[in-house]
Amino acid sequence: MPTQEPIGLLVAVVRRRIKQAVSTMVREHDLSPQQFWTLVAIAKHEGVSLRELAELQRMDQPTACRVVAALARRRLVHSGADPADRRRSRLVLTPSGRSLAERLAPIAAAVRSAVEAGLTPSERTAVVAGLRKVIANLENSQVGSAKGSPLPGIDNR
Structure with a gap:
């Protein structure tokens, strides 16, 4: 086992x-x-906008839109007008969505707990800080982007 495993692999x-854990736990x-x-x-975050949800979930807006549409088709979520700005819409749970979310909350807590098990508060803080740095590095890099390769002599176009 290598001592310097690639971060991306981990x-x-x-x-x-x-x-896999979530799939198994929510299959029913x-x-x-x-x-x-x-x-x-x-x-x-009841009443969140689609854009805000995408930011919270760190997903692009088209993906967030597809996921919300699937939940809306199941009548778990609906979009309502923002009372402060009728041009904006807010995502709210339906009664059945709220009931399901209440049953799912312990699953979310269990997954988060399993992920963080054995980490001290300072280790958790360090892991989160390190992962945020990795995310920022990738967002600021040209690797895998249409801009081309940051490596000399290699062109991704």
């Missing part, structure tokens, strides 16, 4: 294991992991 393993509710986390986020 992140991929963590993502895959969380996704016929939700994808994205739908599960989105429903939990809307329950926590």
Whole structure:
């Protein structure tokens, strides 16, 4: 086992294991992991806009829109006009969505607890800070973007 495992590999393993755990735990509710986390986020931030939800979930708006549309088709979420600005819409849970979100909250807590088990508060803070740096690095880099490669002599176009 290498002592310097690539960060990307470790992140991929963590993502895959969380996704597998969530898939297993929410199978009976016929939700994808994205739908599960989105429903939990809307329950926590009731009245959030689609743009705000996308930012909270760190997903692009088209993906957030597709996930919310799937939840809306199941009558778990609906979009209502913002009373302060009728041009904006806010996402709210339906009564059945709220009931399901309440049943799912312990699953979300269990997954988060399992992910953080054994970490001291300072280790958790360091992991979060490190991952935020990695995210910022990737957002600021040209790797995998249409801008081309940051490596000399390599052109992605």
